[in-house]
Amino acid sequence: MASAIDPAIPTLRPARVHEVTGPGAVVFALCQAAGLKGPVLWLTPDHWPEALFPTGVARLLPPGRLITATAPSEVELLWAVEEGLRSGAVGLVVARLDRPLGLTAGRRLQLAAESGRVTGLMIVREGAGSPAAETRWTCTPEAAEDSTRMRWSRIKNKKGTCGEWQVSLHGTSHSVTVVSATGQRAVAAREGG
Amino acid sequence: MLRAGNRDHLHCLNPAAEARGLQRGLALADARAFCPDLVTRPADLAAEAGFLRALCRWMERYAPFVAREGADGLVADITGVAHLFGGEAALRADLTARLARAGLTVTAGIAGTRGAAHALARHGGGIAAAGAEGAALRPLPVSALRLDHDTVEGLGRLGLKRIGDLMGLPRGPVARRFGQGVFLRLDQALGASAEPLSPDRAEPHFGVRMALPEPIGLLRDVEAGLLRLLVRLCAALARHEAGARRLRLEMRRVDSSDAVVEIGLARPMRDPQRILALFRKGIDEVDSGFGIERLRLTAPLVEPLPPEQYGRPRPAGDEPLADLVTRLGNRLGFGRIRVFHPEDSHIPERSFSSRPFASLSAATAQPGAPWPVGAERPVTIFAPEPVFPAPEIAEGPVTPPARFVWRRMQMATARATGPERIAPEWWSDDPAWRGGLRDYWKVETRQGRRLWMFHTPQAPGWHVQGEFA
Numbered sequence: 001m002a003s004a005i006d007p008a009i010p011t012l013r014p015a016r017v018h019e020v021t022g023p024g025a026v027v028f029a030l031c032q033a034a035g036l037k038g039p040v041l042w043l044t045p046d047h048w049p050e051a052l053f054p055t056g057v058a059r060l061l062p063p064g065r066l067i068t069a070t071a072p073s074e075v076e077l078l079w080a081v082e083e084g085l086r087s088g089a090v091g092l093v094v095a096r097l098d099r100p101l102g103l104t105a106g107r108r109l110q111l112a113a114e115s116g117r118v119t120g121l122m123i124v125r126e127g128a129g130s131p132a133a134e135t136r137w138t139c140t141p142e143a144a145e146d147s148t149r150m151r152w153s154r155i156k157n158k159k160g161t162c163g164e165w166q167v168s169l170h171g172t173s174h175s176v177t178v179v180s181a182t183g184q185r186a187v188a189a190r191e192g193g
Numbered sequence: 194m195l196r197a198g199n200r201d202h203l204h205c206l207n208p209a210a211e212a213r214g215l216q217r218g219l220a221l222a223d224a225r226a227f228c229p230d231l232v233t234r235p236a237d238l239a240a241e242a243g244f245l246r247a248l249c250r251w252m253e254r255y256a257p258f259v260a261r262e263g264a265d266g267l268v269a270d271i272t273g274v275a276h277l278f279g280g281e282a283a284l285r286a287d288l289t290a291r292l293a294r295a296g297l298t299v300t301a302g303i304a305g306t307r308g309a310a311h312a313l314a315r316h317g318g319g320i321a322a323a324g325a326e327g328a329a330l331r332p333l334p335v336s337a338l339r340l341d342h343d344t345v346e347g348l349g350r351l352g353l354k355r356i357g358d359l360m361g362l363p364r365g366p367v368a369r370r371f372g373q374g375v376f377l378r379l380d381q382a383l384g385a386s387a388e389p390l391s392p393d394r395a396e397p398h399f400g401v402r403m404a405l406p407e408p409i410g411l412l413r414d415v416e417a418g419l420l421r422l423l424v425r426l427c428a429a430l431a432r433h434e435a436g437a438r439r440l441r442l443e444m445r446r447v448d449s450s451d452a453v454v455e456i457g458l459a460r461p462m463r464d465p466q467r468i469l470a471l472f473r474k475g476i477d478e479v480d481s482g483f484g485i486e487r488l489r490l491t492a493p494l495v496e497p498l499p500p501e502q503y504g505r506p507r508p509a510g511d512e513p514l515a516d517l518v519t520r521l522g523n524r525l526g527f528g529r530i531r532v533f534h535p536e537d538s539h540i541p542e543r544s545f546s547s548r549p550f551a552s553l554s555a556a557t558a559q560p561g562a563p564w565p566v567g568a569e570r571p572v573t574i575f576a577p578e579p580v581f582p583a584p585e586i587a588e589g590p591v592t593p594p595a596r597f598v599w600r601r602m603q604m605a606t607a608r609a610t611g612p613e614r615i616a617p618e619w620w621s622d623d624p625a626w627r628g629g630l631r632d633y634w635k636v637e638t639r640q641g642r643r644l645w646m647f648h649t650p651q652a653p654g655w656h657v658q659g660e661f662a
Binding site: 023024026027030039041049050051052053054055056057058059060062063064066067068069070071072076079080083084087088089090140141142143147148150169 | 660
């Protein structure tokens, strides 16, 4: 697959559960999945209206690596996340959560991720983060000359600093790059954590 | 009693009813007139066929080739096996005695040809020595020859009631009137023309059971018992190069009630330890009551699973993944765990399908397979959502609105790429595409969001259908 991920792209600490919010969260999750090995378990609640579009996903990640599952309730969804993390059979577990995760549930998922050596990424609503998350990211697309520009900011980090990255997705070369800082740009790309 | 068309008739009756002069095929109303206190039950043909199949399997204790004969008979080729039971008469006596002990009324006939055996079995039974079929069949009615009802009636009208009447007749005139079938059946019964027996290849049955001397109740004990059953079942599966897709464990409690645990498997498998691990959750939830005294394990659904050569490259981590999908599927339902598959269609919603993971075999699942990449497409897709306000109808080429409201958010268009015209597939009537042609645009907004919007020229209006990175 012609998908190439810039090594300068910030990656998630392995075997931990992270959170991401914002309109660009799906792309963030797909970029992270592309950098990891193994199948990706993608969990959504039954009633979620938006679905992944594999033809568009193919630019970032071979859609064959995705295993999607839907859960009828919040409890079933979290159970499935824990099973996926604990099994060690997948590279990344992505789940879309409707409500903020409690401390107990969040802690339980962290322990499952540690025991299965699998990374977890929860797509949460804005401002609905859990205190147990290892890092939290906000991803927003930005209007720029480049029509794929996104801002990824790490707004919480348990073992490091926060930071902000400008990321571009190149449609022709199917690659994701961190855009170098220029003098004019208000937010420069900083390496953090 | 069996209902055929609009008419109920007798399908099967007991000796007491036969003694009163009733017979098979009699209309129920007539039968009631003969015998007002007749007790009837509806016939269950499926259950009868199932029982006959089971009996067919049992019959393999006598001969290797056993087949069903009609809806109510079995035929076995006992060539060369009769001496094992002490001769043909002893075999027949043994068979009748065993079935009588099971509560069945049977008549059995043994003859050198299939046709003669059929005739004998249905008309009192008996043994016809090899070469003496003619003498044995002579007094039997013509219907014993497996002829259809009309032919038998026609022959009867000519006075040909016994097989013996047919034997000496010139063949031409009879064949011209009733077809070659009459003499074909006669020749088959007399051994003049050959008739092979094609046995029902008995479906291998995957089931094992275990009776316990003492009732058990501990989880550990049930697991130990289940493991022993699994080892035996998996050995049987390995012999037939099959793997189980569904397993059913029935636990009979001492009070004769059953506890059932059924699991589905994402991939066919026959590894006792792995299956045991998948059963663990189900067994844990079972109430053992006063104790379990019998275990029965069956595999109602099996799939071929040929042995594999060592060192064959296979997707790494496939087995843990199958186990994970099995666990998820047993709780969420196997239909919910899906994978994407490309489809050949230019309609966005139809350019892919998602299929249940469990419906793909390990060989067809290709996690790294390349996906056809065409024009730029969004990463998420949803049902088209209209934007407000609806545009005024303008002359000239249509471009996306400069300002619009989507999901209660004010959006301003910064850049728009398009249009890409997609026409509905004329050969399929998709309700979502009744609006006609769509002109798709990638609209980058000043707010940052990049939307996949379309305009329908035939019913002017703008919709959002997806979101780009």
